[in-house]
Amino acid sequence: GNSVTQMEGPVTLSEEAFLTINCTYTATGYPSLFWYVQYPGEGLQLLLKATKADDKGSNKGFEATYRKETTSFHLEKGSVQVSDSAVYFCALSARDSNYQLIWGAGTKLIIKP
Amino acid sequence: DAGVIQSPRHEVTEMGQEVTLRCKPISGHDYLFWYRQTMMRGLELLIYFNNNVPIDDSGMPEDRFSAKMPNASFSTLKIQPSEPRDSAVYFCASSLASDTQYFGPGTRLTVL
Numbered sequence: 001g002n003s004v005t006q007m008e009g010p011v012t013l014s015e016e017a018f019l020t021i022n023c024t025y026t027a028t029g030y031p032s033l034f035w036y037v038q039y040p041g042e043g044l045q046l047l048l049k050a051t052k053a054d055d056k057g058s059n060k061g062f063e064a065t066y067r068k069e070t071t072s073f074h075l076e077k078g079s080v081q082v083s084d085s086a087v088y089f090c091a092l093s094a095r096d097s098n099y100q101l102i103w104g105a106g107t108k109l110i111i112k113p
Numbered sequence: 114d115a116g117v118i119q120s121p122r123h124e125v126t127e128m129g130q131e132v133t134l135r136c137k138p139i140s141g142h143d144y145l146f147w148y149r150q151t152m153m154r155g156l157e158l159l160i161y162f163n164n165n166v167p168i169d170d171s172g173m174p175e176d177r178f179s180a181k182m183p184n185a186s187f188s189t190l191k192i193q194p195s196e197p198r199d200s201a202v203y204f205c206a207s208s209l210a211s212d213t214q215y216f217g218p219g220t221r222l223t224v225l
Contacts, residue, residue, distance in 0.1 A: 034213070043117075043204055043216035044156075089156070098169070099211030100146075103156050 002027040002097050006090050006104035013080055014112050021075040021107050023064075023090035031094035033057075033066055033073040034101070038087045047075075047088070085111045115139075117217035119205050125223045131193040134220045137186055138207030146214060147180055147190050148204040156204075162188065195224045 007022040025031065032051045036044040048057030050066035050073065057064050062077045073090060090104040118137040126132055138145050146161040160170040165182045173180070177196070182188040192199055202221050206214040 036216075043218045044206075045216065046213050049213065093211060100158065100161065100169075101214060105155050 002031065002092060002094050002102045004090050004092055004102055004104040006088075006107050009087075009106075009108035010110050011107060012110045012112065015082055016079045017111075019075070019077040019080045019084075019109070021088055021090075021109070023073045023075065023104060025071050025073065025090075025092050025102075027071075027092055027094050027102075028096055029094060030068075031092040033064070034091045034093070035062070035064055035073070035075050036089040036091060038089065038106070040086070044089060080109075080111050082111045082113050085109055117205055117207055117215055119203075119217035119220050121220060122218060123221045123223075125225065126195055127225050128196055129194045130224075131191065132195045132199075132222060132224075134190040134203050134205075134222070136188045136190070136205030136217060138188070138205070139215055140186065142207035142209050142215075143185075144208045144210070144214075145182060145188050146206040146208075147188070148206065148216075149201045150204060150219075151201045159190070192222075195222075197224045200224050 003026045005024050034049045035047040037047045038044045048059045050057040053068035055066045064073050064075045087106045087108045089106045091101045093099050120135045147159040149157045159172045160180045162182045180190045202219045204219045206216045208214045
């Protein structure tokens with residue numbers, strides 16, 4: 001079946017550090033890939049998405065590239081801020097899962113000033 | 114657009130009581146999802162609807178849980194009777210077809 005694997009957290013970085021959160025997936029066909037973010041006490045928000053191979057999703061300085069050859073969708077940001085502290089979820093949507101989101105476990109990111 | 118609206122935001126109840134959570138999806142969206150989030154189990158899909166019809170309720174933990182969607186702008190998730198292990202944050206989300214899901218702010222349920 002389809003699945004998503006994220007790196008375990010928490011990930012702790014200093015402000016202005018480079019961020020990578022790894023995400024790999026297993027799916028048949030060509031899924032759409034998503035990163036959602038959940039700030040403390042809030043619901044999940046779409047951060048970025050990509051719908052086909054080699055697409056790059058970007059938003060708020062975050063980027064992720066859909067790599068079919070490595071079945072990955074790693075999240076990156078060049079310089080993190082304290083306000084980026086949150087839980088980040090990788091997810092996929094595929095036809096054979098009736099387009100329901102298959103979620104990773106989430107990675108908690110802590111940015112220290 | 115107002116986004117997905119959930120009520121109440123917080124609910125504290127005693128074991129054995131009935132709890133009803135409410136959701137208003139984004140206007141025009143044809144899919145509605147109910148999720149539960151806990152530290153132990155993470156984010157779980159409970160049930161989802163398409164055009165007001167329940168499509169998959171395999172995630173509903175047991176018969177104490179039920180969900181309805183009487184029209185395109187309203188859904189409820191009911192727990193009767195509630196138990197302490199039902200304590201969690203419950204999210205409602207909606208989407209247009211198979212596109213991005215938009216989440217509400219959640220209802221934090223505490224069952225004493």
